[in-house]
Amino acid sequence: MAREKCVLAYSGGMDSTISVVWIQEQYDLDIVTLTVDLGAGPEIEGVRERAASAGAIDSLVWDVRDEFVSDYVWRGLKAGAMYEGVYVLSTALGRPLMAKKLVEAARQVGATAVAHGCTGKGNDQVRFDSGIMTLAAHGDPLRIIAPAREWGMTRDEEKLYAQKAGLKLREVGDDQRVYSIDRNLWGLAIEGEDLEDTWFAPPEDAYSWTRPVTDTPDEATEVEISFEQGVPVALDGKKLGGVALIERLNDLAGMHGIGRVDHLENRLVGIKSREVYETPAAVVLHDALRALETACLARDQQRMRSYVGQQYADLVYDGRWFTGLREDLDAMIDSTMRYVTGDVRMRLFKGSATVTGRRSPYSLYDFGLATYSKDDEFDHAAAKGFIDIYSLPARIQHRNQTMHDAR
Ligand code: ARG
Numbered sequence: 001m002a003r004e005k006c007v008l009a010y011s012g013g014m015d016s017t018i019s020v021v022w023i024q025e026q027y028d029l030d031i032v033t034l035t036v037d038l039g040a041g042p043e044i045e046g047v048r049e050r051a052a053s054a055g056a057i058d059s060l061v062w063d064v065r066d067e068f069v070s071d072y073v074w075r076g077l078k079a080g081a082m083y084e085g086v087y088v089l090s091t092a093l094g095r096p097l098m099a100k101k102l103v104e105a106a107r108q109v110g111a112t113a114v115a116h117g118c119t120g121k122g123n124d125q126v127r128f129d130s131g132i133m134t135l136a137a138h139g140d141p142l143r144i145i146a147p148a149r150e151w152g153m154t155r156d157e158e159k160l161y162a163q164k165a166g167l168k169l170r171e172v173g174d175d176q177r178v179y180s181i182d183r184n185l186w187g188l189a190i191e192g193e194d195l196e197d198t199w200f201a202p203p204e205d206a207y208s209w210t211r212p213v214t215d216t217p218d219e220a221t222e223v224e225i226s227f228e229q230g231v232p233v234a235l236d237g238k239k240l241g242g243v244a245l246i247e248r249l250n251d252l253a254g255m256h257g258i259g260r261v262d263h264l265e266n267r268l269v270g271i272k273s274r275e276v277y278e279t280p281a282a283v284v285l286h287d288a289l290r291a292l293e294t295a296c297l298a299r300d301q302q303r304m305r306s307y308v309g310q311q312y313a314d315l316v317y318d319g320r321w322f323t324g325l326r327e328d329l330d331a332m333i334d335s336t337m338r339y340v341t342g343d344v345r346m347r348l349f350k351g352s353a354t355v356t357g358r359r360s361p362y363s364l365y366d367f368g369l370a371t372y373s374k375d376d377e378f379d380h381a382a383a384k385g386f387i388d389i390y391s392l393p394a395r396i397q398h399r400n401q402t403m404h405d406a407r
Contacts, residue, residue, distance in 0.1 A: 003030045005111035006145060009102055009128075010035050010059065012047040016117045018158055019147040020054035021165045023115055027145060033059040034105045038068045038094045039185030039243060040250070054167055060105055065185060068097055069242035073186050076316060077285055078230040079333045080309030083317045086261050087275070088282035090187025095124055096321035099131025106142055115145040123268045125149060127319035134322040179206060185246050187259075187279035195274050198264055202276050209254045209278040213351040216257045220349035222356070223252060225288045227344070230337030232285055246281045253280035257351040268318050284353045288344040291355040295363040296340045305336050 006023055010016045010033035020031050033051040037044055044061065051059040072093040083089055102114045114132055118125035129144055136142040153161060155178075177193040188209055194200050204212055226234035232245055240248065253259055259280030267273055293302055312329050320326065342360025346353050368377035 003028060004113070005030045005032055005057075005106075005109055006113040006115055007032050007034050007102055007106045007109065007111045008056075008115040009098055009117065010047065010051055010056075011117070012044070012050050014158065014162065015148055017050055017054050017167055018162050018165070019115060019117060020051060020056050021167070022147050022151060022161070023145055024055055026147075026150075027113070029113060031056045032105070032109050032111065034102060035059065035061045036098045036101050037061065037063045037065060038097070039065040039247075040183050040188075054165070058109070062101055062105075064097060064101060065243045066241070068094065068185065069246065072097055073246070074231050074242065075330055075333070076186075076312070077232075077282075077289060078337050079312035079329065080286065080290065080305060081313040081316055082286065082309070083313045084263065084265055086263050087265065087277060087317075088187055088279045088286065089313065089316050090184055090277070090279055090282065091124065091182045091189050092127065092316050092319075093186060094184045095127035095319070096131045099128050100135055102128075103132055103135045103142065106136075107139070111142075112140070113143040113145055115147065117148050118146055120146075120149040121267075121269060121271065123317065123319065126268055127321070130319045131322055185243065185250075186282050187277055190276040190278075191274065195276060198274050202262060206276060207260065207278055209250060210260050210280055211255060211257045213257045216255065216350055220347050221252060221256060222345060222347050223249075223284075224343050224345050225285065226342070227289060227292055228341050229334075230289060230340045232289075246285075249281035249284055253284045253348055253353060254278070256348040256353075258348060258353050259283040260351075284346055284348070287353055287355065288346055289340070291344050291358050292340055292342050292360060295342065295358050295360050295365055297336065298364065301336055305333070308332055308336075 006027065006029040008016065008019055008023065008031055010020070012035065016033075020033065023029055023031055031051075031054075033047070033056045035044060035047045047061060048059045076089050076093050081089055083092070098116075102116070105111070106114050116125075116128045118128055125146060129146075132142065132144055179190045179195070180192040182189045190202075190206055195202060195206070224236050225232055226237070232242070234240060235245060235248060259278055259282070261277040261279065261283075262274075263277065264272055264274050293305065297305065308329055312326075312333070315321070315323070315326055315329070339360075339362035341362060342358065344355060345357040347356050368375060
């Protein structure tokens with residue numbers, strides 16, 4: 001009888017290549033690897049060969065960049081989802097989609113198990129496991145295997161294991177730092193090694209998408225970003241698909257040293273951990289969209305969008321993507337974005353992106369009301385009566401209560 005199958009989320013790196021061997025050994029399963037391309041990803045080239053050399057019976061490579069951008073990245077952007085005010089959730093937005101693709105692949109090849117490379121300390125195991133369990137809740141049960149959570153090997157033991165299994169891995173010198181890096185189109189996350197000391201400044205060579213400001217152009221770049229209902233659609237008047245637009249902005253903003261974030265963050269599992277991010281395009285787009293909102297949303301809408309954005313960020317970070325609440329929040333945000341259409345001009349220079357202009361056919365900014373020139377249309381006389389009534393409760397409270405405190 002043929003062995004049962006397991007679909008393994010496969011990046012092509014050392015851990016996931018060892019996992020191919022380890023799962024076959026420990027669980028007596030055939031391995032089909034699935035490499036999900038979320039853009040800017042690592043080592044897509046040669047993954048099939050590497051998977052085969054470790055004994056995988058088949059390997060799938062799925063380019064899901066468009067789906068990632070339209071169904072995950074843009075939703076996070078519209079919601080203003082910035083975890084703890086700084087992290088654009090690049091990794092966190094990618095995980096639910098990967099979980100979805102793992103379940104799809106498992107059903108497609110008739111697997112009884114899926115596997116991912118998360119350890120037992122991070123957020124990603126929560127996002128993967130809950131995503132998989134939720135989406136596989138109907139149909140045949142799918143077992144979840146997480147080798148790195150189960151095998152208890154140190155880095156050196158892993159290397160030894162790889163050697164014994166006859167795996168060819170790119171040799172890394174003992175004195176060389178090996179950060180744990182996760183990257184996709186929306187951003188790059190770097191952790192581990194010397195960054196585990198929270199006082200240690202990230203060394204320049206930890207970064208790969210952004211230049212140090214000492215090495216950025218001495219001329220600013222101005223870029224005009226156009227949005228339709230909260231979704232970026234063009235750069236400098238040129239229509240671009242989401243993937244191309246993000247790639248272009250990553251290059252441009254990265255060249256100006258924009259998008260470096262050094263954050264000590266609260267993980268869902270209760271640990272504080274230091275993570276360094278490079279998210280040039282995401283930072284520029286969040287700032288630009290927020291600027292357009294200042295023109296297109298009423299004050300209360302802005303306040304509520306900001307509150308919902310925080311809830312949305314926690315929900316994404318905590319792996320609650322496949323929930324009714326997330327859909328409810330999306331509906332609310334999409335409604336908020338109905339008139340958030342227009343252009344924002346950003347100046348990219350020496351590590352910062354600065355808004356220098358915003359315009360919209362639906363702008364609530366009214367020149368006649370705002371101007372101090374002779375074109376002023378605002379009824380100054382009406383202000384007096386407004387303030388009389390507006391300040392009434394404060395005046396009465398002061399007269400009947402606070403005034404007496406001074407005695
Ligand atoms: N801290 C981020 C998150 O939880 C990124 C996790 C992966 N980071 C890494 N360097 N491998 O979403």
